[in-house]
Structures are given as C-alpha cells and as structure tokens.
Amino acid sequence: MTAIFLELVNRSYAALWLVLAILLLRLLTRRLQLPRWIHMLAWGLVGLRLVLPDLPESTLSLQPSAAVLETADSMAASSPVTVTTGFATANSVINPAMEQIAQASPSIDWTWVASVVWLIGGALMLLWSIVGYIRLRIRLRDAVRDDGVWLSDRIDTPFVLGRRIYLPFSLADADRHYVIAHERAHIRRGDTLLKPLAWVLLSIYWFNPLLWAAYILLSRDMELACDQRVLRELGEGCRRAYSTSLLSCSVRRQTLAACPLAFGEVSVKQRIASLLHYKKPALWVIAAALFICALLAVFFLTNPKVGADPTNDSDPVIDFSIPNYTYTVEELLAEDLRLSSIGDPSMFGALLITDSSLTIYDPDGGLLFSSRECSQEELDRDDLEEINTLLTAPLDLPDSSSLTAYYYLGGEPDNVYWTVYFDGDRPLWLAQGRTLRFYSLARARMSYVSAECLYMSPASSQLPTPNNGVRYLFDGDSVIFLDRDTGAETALFENVVWGEFPWSQAEWNDMMLVNLPLGENLRFASLNDRWKLVESDGALWIVDYRDATGGSYIWSVYRLISDGGKAAAVAFAQTAFKAGGSDKLYQYGAARCENRGKLSMSMAQHLPVMRITRAESLAGQLEDLRERYGGSDSLYEHFERYDEDFFAENELYLICVTAPSGGDRYEVTSAMVGSGELLMTVTKTQDGDTCDMADWLMAVEIAKSNVRDCGMWDAVLQ
Amino acid sequence: MGTPKIFDSEYRFCLILWECEPVRSTELAKLCHERLGWSKATTYTVIKRLSERGVLKNEDAVVTSLVSREEVQASEIDELVERSFDGSMPAFIAAFTKRRDLSADEIAEIRRMIDDCEVKP
Known part of the structure; x- marks a missing residue:
C-alpha cells in the first residue's frame, strides 16, 4: 500500500505542473473566448497524466522530475524516501529535513502513516458521495415520468442523474424547453459519466490542492460547454430567453459534488456572461488551440530522460588489466605522536593510482575506496619539516624542494578522502584524510603462476601438466619470468603494452590442433616474438607462439592465476572413498558438476566438481545418487555429519575420479583460490596394480569465508 | 376538518386511483408502473403513506379513496386564494x-x- 501511495504522489506531482501550465494558458487566452470543449480537452490531458502508468521519456519533457519520491535503497539513509523535485535547492532543503524527522523517530515509518491517512481521506470522500447518491435516489423514488422527463416534488432544481432528467414540479413552462435542451446536451456529451469519473480521480488524488481547483474549473467548463452547444442547436435568437431561464433557475448549491449535474448549479453569472458574448471562433483559432493542446501533451505527458547514474559502482574485483600504476603498501613509516591507535599496512591490497583517481583494494580483492574527484596542493619544504616534528619518526624527505599532495575525495555518504604525496610523478606516501599516518608505497608486482595447460602441441615430449615451472611477475609495464621453484629470474620484458587481439577465431584455430574457444572480451600483449599474453573474458593466458617459415603456430597455451600469496592457498579437510568398481560415479558427477565445460577442453585432466552449499541439496543429491548408483551404506553414513550447522560456515565439494586400477589411491593435495576461482589439485598417492576400474569420491570441506568471491570451481589431476 | 395535503407526485397517483377505484393494490401497482414509472415497492410505500394521512384506505388489499377529486381541487384553490389573493x-x-x-x-x-x-x- 505504501508503494501505491508513493506512486500516486509521484503522478500527482507531475500532474501539478500540467495543471499550472493549463491555468496559465487559460489566463492568457481568456480574451480569445475559446470554445469550452477545448478546455475540456486540456483537462482530459490531466486525467491521462493521472491515470497512465508508463509514459514515454523525451528530451522535450518540461516535467522537472520523473519521480518526486524515490524509495531510498541505501541502507545508510534513515529516511525511507528521497525527494527529487527536479530543483536542486528544494532537494537540498527537503531531504535533510526528512532525514532529521526520520532520525528523531526511527520506529515510525512516516510513509506508511501518510499512506494510511491518504487511504482514509479517499475512502471518506468516496463514501460521502456514495451515501449522497443513495439518499438522492431514495428521494427520487416517487418521481413520475412525464413525456420523457421525470418530475419530482422533492427537488427544487432541475438536474440530470444517470440518463434521466429530473425536473421539479414547480418549474415554469417557459423554462422547461431550455432546461431540457441543456440537460440533454449533458447526456449527449457524456458528462454524466465524465463528472463522476473526475470525482473518483479527485478522491484518489485528494491530497493535491491544485487538482481540486482543476475539478471546480472542469465543472464550470462542462456547464459552459453545454450552454454553448445548446445555443448552437437552437440558434442564436434564443440567447436572451435561455439566459433568463438560467437566471430564474439559479440556486446557490454546493459546487463540490460528484453528481447530479444541476442546471443552475455552477457560477450562473459567469455562464450568462459567456453566453451573451459567445460567438463561434474562427477556424484558425481552433486550429491554434488544438496545436497548443498537442504541445501540452508532448511537454507534460512525457517524463524527463533520466541520465545513467554516475555513482554506480563498477565491478570491485581486481581485473587483469595492467594500469599505469599499481602499488602496494610496504610499511607504516611514521605516524602522529598523538594518535592512539597504530596503523596497519596489512589492511591494504593493491592500489591503483593515477593523477586523477585512486582505487584501494583489500588483500582479498574487495573494494576499500574509490575516488570521485581529485585536487592538488603544493607542500614546500617548510611544511614538511613542520609535519616531521609531530611524527613518531621523521620521514625521509626527498631532495626536491616541494611535494604535491593529491587529495582523492570519495563519494557519499562518508566523503572520506585519501592523500597521496607525489614527488613529481612518483607516489611516495599514502595517508588517510589529514591524519598524519604515512605508509610507504611501492610499485606492485603481481605474481602469476600457471594453473592449467590449455594446449600443448602434440609434437612436444612434455606431459601437459598444470605447472609450467614459471612464475610471472607483473611490475608496472614490465613482465618478469622467474623460475617457480628457485625464484631466479629467467626473462625480463619491458614496456609491455596491451592492445587488440590480432587474430580471428578461425586464424587462432588454424594455429593449433585443438579448437580452443576465445572469449568475447579479448586483449593481447606481445612480450617478444615468442611469448604472448592473452586476456580472454578475464582469464589470463600465456601463449608460446612460433613464427616459422612454413607458417605460424602455437606451441602451448597455459592459463595463469594470480598467486598473490595471502589468498592463494586455502585450508581444507577431506575424506576420500573408494566408491565402487565402474566409472558410473564419474559419469554421474560429470553430468552434475560445476566445471562441465572444462572436462573435455584441455589436455590436462579435469575432474568433475560438484558443489553443495545447503543441507537440503546434499540430501537431494544423495537420494539421487543412491537411486541411480546404489553404493554402500558407509558411503552415505559419512555424509550425515554435514548438517545445517556445517553448511552455515562451510561448503562441500565432491570430486570424482575414475582410477584405472582398483589399487590406486587419490587425494586432494592442494586448494588454491585466485581470481574468483577455486582450483583443487588431485594427486594419485598410491599406485595399485590391479586392472579393475574403480571410482573414487573425495568430499572436500572448505570454509565459506575462503571461497567467498569464487565463481568458478575446478579440479585437475596432477 | 382540513383536506389532507397531497403533494404533486401523489396527486398524479390519486388521478389514477380516482379513475380505477375500487382497485386491488397489485393492479394499482401495475398501472402506476405503466403510467408513472414507479416500482412496486414505491407504489406500496405511497399507498401506506397516503393511508396514514387519511387520503385513502387499503382494506384486504383493495384500495379506495377517502377524499374525492373535487375536494382536493377545492382545497388547492383555497390555498391558492389564501396565499396569493389574501383570501379574496x-x-x-x-x-x-x-x-x-x-x-x-x-x-x-x-x-x-x-x-x-x-x-x-
């Protein structure tokens, strides 16, 4: 109900501007004596505005705001709605006031209160008019039919109700003719439906004062339009006689009623005046008026185009692009003597610093800070000396005479800012806001290792294992190859630039004997003539490319994952079962695993990984398994330990492997998390010597907090 | 003893009654529906009201008038003369x-x- 009410407020706010425009136009065109049906058309537009739910957006819209009340979706806002009137000054006054009200009374939802008040008000209005209608009908029960009209002795003014014209007995004969003509005109114009409809709309939008004015003006226009129509039909000669009748029937009645449409009801003086001066307007006047109505529709029956919200957060996960500056925090250099807490450099992950933006990640890849604006300030040597006196240890001031402090300002609602002190174009120190806590910055060296072999040329004598023996360090624009075991540097490539992927899928396929599908988002960097880096849909590959005289081909492709150290290896527990003597379990797993696409893709042997996060799905999975596969009771008994308490903190992974010999033993030897993927390595720990095939099932338990950001799960057989 | 007051709608009803009396109430209701457009319920209500006022009597579902047409007309004229001509x-x-x-x-x-x-x- 609150939602409906808010929607109505929005629509009535929009209608408000349309009504204002119409009032203005009426004032301006008063002299022109436009026929009243044109006025009715304008009111019709208001009705449309109030009723239609989805209106098109247009740059021509004169509406100040598409929706004045929007439910606040930020959890930080205490007020449940935000006001966007379309006028910044009004917004900046109203919104804080609403916040204050909300904070002063946090347990009351004011929008709900308002919608209850609205409901009661509208219901009362409708009830009042329904009761009035019923009472009138009761009064009219003994009206007698007489020559097409109904006569009653309980009424003192003629009116129309439904499709019947009611006249008082006391109506003079002279007036009858015109009265009946007028009321008939009402019926034919459909006013008997229009007025109650307008009343219903008014009951719904009763809280908008301008709409009451619109309703009154609408009633007036309705009557005048009827008068004008009667004149057109009966001829100009009866103008005076008609006005006389009008005068003699005039009664001071309530102007705010849904029905009936009484003859002498509305503003008699104005009607007579308008009648006596009425003349059919020129054609061009009518055309101009219609054109203006069309313009009104375009300007006010459309909503303003809402631009894309610039405060949308982009994906906070670190992507693989190599920006100009990637930094890490090395150590806490010094801080203010007066600070009570000690800074912690380990809270920082990577920092992306440019001269206009700063992004800080935490060690797990979550976003700590993203800047929106940047300003600079020069600090000369004296300022720095002064700062040094307040610190626990003096900073090593560089030789240059001044440093530039870049203040990176974040967004609402906290408006925090971080400061990076640059020596020329080299960032030196990081500080939060104006606190004197200085961390030293160092260029980040992102370390990657191969996670799997996507392709190995069959001519190679090497077995395609996931580990290609190389650790890749990305240091700014350089890429360094290190021996994965010893750490010795084996190659250095500088000024690495990322650009477009140079081959089509067909050309790529031609260079290998296996079709390795390329992703949609591709980037490419050439390290040298042989080594190439490919980024495909976020995955990073190292390609060993050979450009021989006979044609170019690819020797190997390895997929790399970041080996950042802190987030790489995760703890796990496992239980391994020998589950039977066929490969049925493997088939079962292959059909239900998370990494189905990888099972047949590469040269490395991927194993099906089934991921279970809830006790109910485990129960379902086991049921299914038991039905299709059977298996020993001890297997299923083991799984009873994984109850709801377990799944509150942990996740369970089932890995299937088919062993060629029943005597083999398999175990998961490592679990690594990096770049959104959990990769488990399975190793054969014992060689059997029988020749019967066997299914092995490993149940791996990993804490949820370790695999929080993972979207991919995989296992490889080492 | 004044003639009971009869309103305009009721007068039209009485015109029908004077024409057809004595008449069964159901028959009267049908006639009122045809000529006046009244529902059955309305007719019965009016019959009850007029019988309380002493204009007609309804015995065993047969309606007869207690006041004649001439009496009503005379009463109307008296009122008119009184009101507009000072009784002259x-x-x-x-x-x-x-x-x-x-x-x-x-x-x-x-x-x-x-x-x-x-x-x-």
Missing part, C-alpha cells in the same frame, strides 16, 4: 378573467354555477 375569491376570479377572454358558453356555465351557489343554504 373575487380577486382571484378577476385575475383569472383578466388573463383570458371567456367564451359565451363559458360565461353561461359560470352564471349557472353562481346560481347553484346561491341556492345552497
């Missing part, structure tokens, strides 16, 4: 005759009526 009947007649020219037959009829009035004690 001649003034009323004068006003009436001023409006229309009476034909010879009408004058004769009126003369006869006045003569009848005189005869009555």
Whole structure:
C-alpha cells in the first residue's frame, strides 16, 4: 500500500505542473473566448497524466522530475524516501529535513502513516458521495415520468442523474424547453459519466490542492460547454430567453459534488456572461488551440530522460588489466605522536593510482575506496619539516624542494578522502584524510603462476601438466619470468603494452590442433616474438607462439592465476572413498558438476566438481545418487555429519575420479583460490596394480569465508 | 376538518386511483408502473403513506379513496386564494378573467354555477 501511495504522489506531482501550465494558458487566452470543449480537452490531458502508468521519456519533457519520491535503497539513509523535485535547492532543503524527522523517530515509518491517512481521506470522500447518491435516489423514488422527463416534488432544481432528467414540479413552462435542451446536451456529451469519473480521480488524488481547483474549473467548463452547444442547436435568437431561464433557475448549491449535474448549479453569472458574448471562433483559432493542446501533451505527458547514474559502482574485483600504476603498501613509516591507535599496512591490497583517481583494494580483492574527484596542493619544504616534528619518526624527505599532495575525495555518504604525496610523478606516501599516518608505497608486482595447460602441441615430449615451472611477475609495464621453484629470474620484458587481439577465431584455430574457444572480451600483449599474453573474458593466458617459415603456430597455451600469496592457498579437510568398481560415479558427477565445460577442453585432466552449499541439496543429491548408483551404506553414513550447522560456515565439494586400477589411491593435495576461482589439485598417492576400474569420491570441506568471491570451481589431476 | 395535503407526485397517483377505484393494490401497482414509472415497492410505500394521512384506505388489499377529486381541487384553490389573493375569491376570479377572454358558453356555465351557489343554504 505504501508503494501505491508513493506512486500516486509521484503522478500527482507531475500532474501539478500540467495543471499550472493549463491555468496559465487559460489566463492568457481568456480574451480569445475559446470554445469550452477545448478546455475540456486540456483537462482530459490531466486525467491521462493521472491515470497512465508508463509514459514515454523525451528530451522535450518540461516535467522537472520523473519521480518526486524515490524509495531510498541505501541502507545508510534513515529516511525511507528521497525527494527529487527536479530543483536542486528544494532537494537540498527537503531531504535533510526528512532525514532529521526520520532520525528523531526511527520506529515510525512516516510513509506508511501518510499512506494510511491518504487511504482514509479517499475512502471518506468516496463514501460521502456514495451515501449522497443513495439518499438522492431514495428521494427520487416517487418521481413520475412525464413525456420523457421525470418530475419530482422533492427537488427544487432541475438536474440530470444517470440518463434521466429530473425536473421539479414547480418549474415554469417557459423554462422547461431550455432546461431540457441543456440537460440533454449533458447526456449527449457524456458528462454524466465524465463528472463522476473526475470525482473518483479527485478522491484518489485528494491530497493535491491544485487538482481540486482543476475539478471546480472542469465543472464550470462542462456547464459552459453545454450552454454553448445548446445555443448552437437552437440558434442564436434564443440567447436572451435561455439566459433568463438560467437566471430564474439559479440556486446557490454546493459546487463540490460528484453528481447530479444541476442546471443552475455552477457560477450562473459567469455562464450568462459567456453566453451573451459567445460567438463561434474562427477556424484558425481552433486550429491554434488544438496545436497548443498537442504541445501540452508532448511537454507534460512525457517524463524527463533520466541520465545513467554516475555513482554506480563498477565491478570491485581486481581485473587483469595492467594500469599505469599499481602499488602496494610496504610499511607504516611514521605516524602522529598523538594518535592512539597504530596503523596497519596489512589492511591494504593493491592500489591503483593515477593523477586523477585512486582505487584501494583489500588483500582479498574487495573494494576499500574509490575516488570521485581529485585536487592538488603544493607542500614546500617548510611544511614538511613542520609535519616531521609531530611524527613518531621523521620521514625521509626527498631532495626536491616541494611535494604535491593529491587529495582523492570519495563519494557519499562518508566523503572520506585519501592523500597521496607525489614527488613529481612518483607516489611516495599514502595517508588517510589529514591524519598524519604515512605508509610507504611501492610499485606492485603481481605474481602469476600457471594453473592449467590449455594446449600443448602434440609434437612436444612434455606431459601437459598444470605447472609450467614459471612464475610471472607483473611490475608496472614490465613482465618478469622467474623460475617457480628457485625464484631466479629467467626473462625480463619491458614496456609491455596491451592492445587488440590480432587474430580471428578461425586464424587462432588454424594455429593449433585443438579448437580452443576465445572469449568475447579479448586483449593481447606481445612480450617478444615468442611469448604472448592473452586476456580472454578475464582469464589470463600465456601463449608460446612460433613464427616459422612454413607458417605460424602455437606451441602451448597455459592459463595463469594470480598467486598473490595471502589468498592463494586455502585450508581444507577431506575424506576420500573408494566408491565402487565402474566409472558410473564419474559419469554421474560429470553430468552434475560445476566445471562441465572444462572436462573435455584441455589436455590436462579435469575432474568433475560438484558443489553443495545447503543441507537440503546434499540430501537431494544423495537420494539421487543412491537411486541411480546404489553404493554402500558407509558411503552415505559419512555424509550425515554435514548438517545445517556445517553448511552455515562451510561448503562441500565432491570430486570424482575414475582410477584405472582398483589399487590406486587419490587425494586432494592442494586448494588454491585466485581470481574468483577455486582450483583443487588431485594427486594419485598410491599406485595399485590391479586392472579393475574403480571410482573414487573425495568430499572436500572448505570454509565459506575462503571461497567467498569464487565463481568458478575446478579440479585437475596432477 | 382540513383536506389532507397531497403533494404533486401523489396527486398524479390519486388521478389514477380516482379513475380505477375500487382497485386491488397489485393492479394499482401495475398501472402506476405503466403510467408513472414507479416500482412496486414505491407504489406500496405511497399507498401506506397516503393511508396514514387519511387520503385513502387499503382494506384486504383493495384500495379506495377517502377524499374525492373535487375536494382536493377545492382545497388547492383555497390555498391558492389564501396565499396569493389574501383570501379574496373575487380577486382571484378577476385575475383569472383578466388573463383570458371567456367564451359565451363559458360565461353561461359560470352564471349557472353562481346560481347553484346561491341556492345552497
């Protein structure tokens, strides 16, 4: 109900501007004596505005705001709605006031209160008019039919109700003719439906004062339009006689009623005046008026185009692009003597610093800070000396005479800012806001290792294992190859630039004997003539490319994952079962695993990984398994330990492997998390010597907090 | 003893009653529906109301009037004369005759009526 009410407020706010425009136009065109049906058309537009739910957006819209009340979706806002009137000054006054009200009374939802008040008000209005209608009908029960009209002795003014014209007995004969003509005109114009409809709309939008004015003006226009129509039909000669009748029937009645449409009801003086001066307007006047109505529709029956919200957060996960500056925090250099807490450099992950933006990640890849604006300030040597006196240890001031402090300002609602002190174009120190806590910055060296072999040329004598023996360090624009075991540097490539992927899928396929599908988002960097880096849909590959005289081909492709150290290896527990003597379990797993696409893709042997996060799905999975596969009771008994308490903190992974010999033993030897993927390595720990095939099932338990950001799960057989 | 007041709608009803009485109430309701457009319920309500006022009586579902047409007309005229002519009947007649020219037959009829009035004690 609150939602409906808010929607109505929005629509009535929009209608408000349309009504204002119409009032203005009426004032301006008063002299022109436009026929009243044109006025009715304008009111019709208001009705449309109030009723239609989805209106098109247009740059021509004169509406100040598409929706004045929007439910606040930020959890930080205490007020449940935000006001966007379309006028910044009004917004900046109203919104804080609403916040204050909300904070002063946090347990009351004011929008709900308002919608209850609205409901009661509208219901009362409708009830009042329904009761009035019923009472009138009761009064009219003994009206007698007489020559097409109904006569009653309980009424003192003629009116129309439904499709019947009611006249008082006391109506003079002279007036009858015109009265009946007028009321008939009402019926034919459909006013008997229009007025109650307008009343219903008014009951719904009763809280908008301008709409009451619109309703009154609408009633007036309705009557005048009827008068004008009667004149057109009966001829100009009866103008005076008609006005006389009008005068003699005039009664001071309530102007705010849904029905009936009484003859002498509305503003008699104005009607007579308008009648006596009425003349059919020129054609061009009518055309101009219609054109203006069309313009009104375009300007006010459309909503303003809402631009894309610039405060949308982009994906906070670190992507693989190599920006100009990637930094890490090395150590806490010094801080203010007066600070009570000690800074912690380990809270920082990577920092992306440019001269206009700063992004800080935490060690797990979550976003700590993203800047929106940047300003600079020069600090000369004296300022720095002064700062040094307040610190626990003096900073090593560089030789240059001044440093530039870049203040990176974040967004609402906290408006925090971080400061990076640059020596020329080299960032030196990081500080939060104006606190004197200085961390030293160092260029980040992102370390990657191969996670799997996507392709190995069959001519190679090497077995395609996931580990290609190389650790890749990305240091700014350089890429360094290190021996994965010893750490010795084996190659250095500088000024690495990322650009477009140079081959089509067909050309790529031609260079290998296996079709390795390329992703949609591709980037490419050439390290040298042989080594190439490919980024495909976020995955990073190292390609060993050979450009021989006979044609170019690819020797190997390895997929790399970041080996950042802190987030790489995760703890796990496992239980391994020998589950039977066929490969049925493997088939079962292959059909239900998370990494189905990888099972047949590469040269490395991927194993099906089934991921279970809830006790109910485990129960379902086991049921299914038991039905299709059977298996020993001890297997299923083991799984009873994984109850709801377990799944509150942990996740369970089932890995299937088919062993060629029943005597083999398999175990998961490592679990690594990096770049959104959990990769488990399975190793054969014992060689059997029988020749019967066997299914092995490993149940791996990993804490949820370790695999929080993972979207991919995989296992490889080492 | 004043003639009971009859409103305009009720007068039309009485016109039908005077024409058809004595009449069964169901028959009367049908006639009222045809000529006046009244529902059955309305007719019965009006019958009840008028019987309370002493205009008609409804016994064993048969309706008969207690007041005649002439009585009602006379009562109306009395009220009109009282209200608009200060109770002066001649003034009323004068006003009436001023409006229309009476034909010879009408004058004769009126003369006869006045003569009848005189005869009555």
